[in-house]
């Protein structure tokens with residue numbers, strides 16, 4: 185990850201992109217395209233979904249038409265599918281860290297604009313479903329309010345002008361390559377938060393590339409720091425997953441000396457894809473053994489460059505034997521850091537041990553310790569998901 189450039193202390197204004205940066209637009213795009221294809225006698229191929237990420241509606245439509253051999257022009261297809269999207273706007277979930285960032289900027293009086301290529305009315309409709317968002321933006325600029333969309337700088341220049349500031353005072357946060365290009369062309373500082381995993385190399389023109397909004401460090405830009413980090417950890421809305429322990433890549437114990445009790449990620453792919461990859465911690469319940477502290481990585485293990493997103497929980501306890509096939513129940517309560525690559529296996533191992541020490545200590549804090557008593561961790565009747573009763577009960581805590 186590139187360190188922010190030294191002149192960054194000039195930042196006084198922030199400009200945020202909406203789709204793919206604050207809102208998980210891609211999940212809804214997949215859902216809508218899938219239902220359209222099914223109605224047209226085609227089968228949705230989830231492996232092709234990534235081709236639509238970060239594309240304009242026109243580009244995405246052309247790709248779908250070609251991939252699935254549909255007999256429509258791009259314009260016809262767009263006119264059929266656009267109303268289907270509009271129905272789904274309120275189903276777009278905020279991306280991890282989006283609510284936190286917006287609230288933080290507002291609470292600290294940092295003037296913040298929303299700048300999106302979508303028409304202004306669509307932006308308004310999308311954010312109206314999210315409590316406190318509209319009031320948090322000093323201005324909103326839509327694609328229909330400027331001459332040219334991203335990668336042209338127009339939209340960001342217009343946002344700066346409306347906020348009565350100069351481009352060099354602005355920090356843009358963007359998930360797409362055209363957006364990053366637009367921000368740099370406007371003479372602004374740009375943090376890229378790529379929506380497409382493992383494609384961070386393409387964003388080298390950005391001043392900083394981060395994995396998710398949880399990793400924004402406002403103080404690097406001269407803005408007020410977040411004050412919710414506690415002993416190297418960030419409390420999150422807890423989430424809960426469970427399943428039988430399965431075989432992993434067979435290298436946790438062998439290569440790293442750190443066994444990870446893998447869970448079948450496909451059983452809760454929605455929950456896993458909703459959460460950013462990274463290192464998390466929490467509590468682990470094994471039905472016949474007890475409840476243990478746990479630290480885990482979720483993602484593609486950059487050091488090994490895996491092709492699948494895996495869930496790798498390391499229980500902070502010495503077990504006398506393996507427990508493959510046993511039901512493992514996890515309450516994930518905090519975040520530590522993004523997944524990273526390392527120059528050597530030793531440095532990866534050292535970092536994982538440090539994660540273990542951080543988790544071990546943090547889990548004694550009352551705010552995390554209380555989840556040790558979650559009914560979810562013990563009750564074998566609850567089936568793994570975030571929508572069961574024990575979750576609702578915990579969320580109200």
Ligand code: ADP
Pocket residue numbers: 429430431432433434435436437438442443444445446497498499500501502503505506507508
């Ligand atoms: P795999 O690649 O099959 O996951 P690992 O080398 O990562 O193999 O070993 C994981 C297995 O080791 C787990 O499935 C579990 O049965 C066992 N195990 C023993 N101690 C632990 C521990 N402290 N945390 C996680 N798994 C452990």
Ligand code: RBF
Pocket residue numbers: 432433434435436440442444463479480481484485486487488489496497498522523524525532536539540
């Ligand atoms: N793998 C990485 O490539 N990068 C990481 O930053 C990373 N962090 C991890 C943190 C923890 C707490 C654990 C348990 C594992 C982490 N791993 C990471 C995953 C490790 O590579 C994985 O468990 C092994 O590859 C076994 O499949």
Ligand code: MG
Pocket residue numbers: 431432433434435436443444445446496
């Ligand atoms: Mg493992």
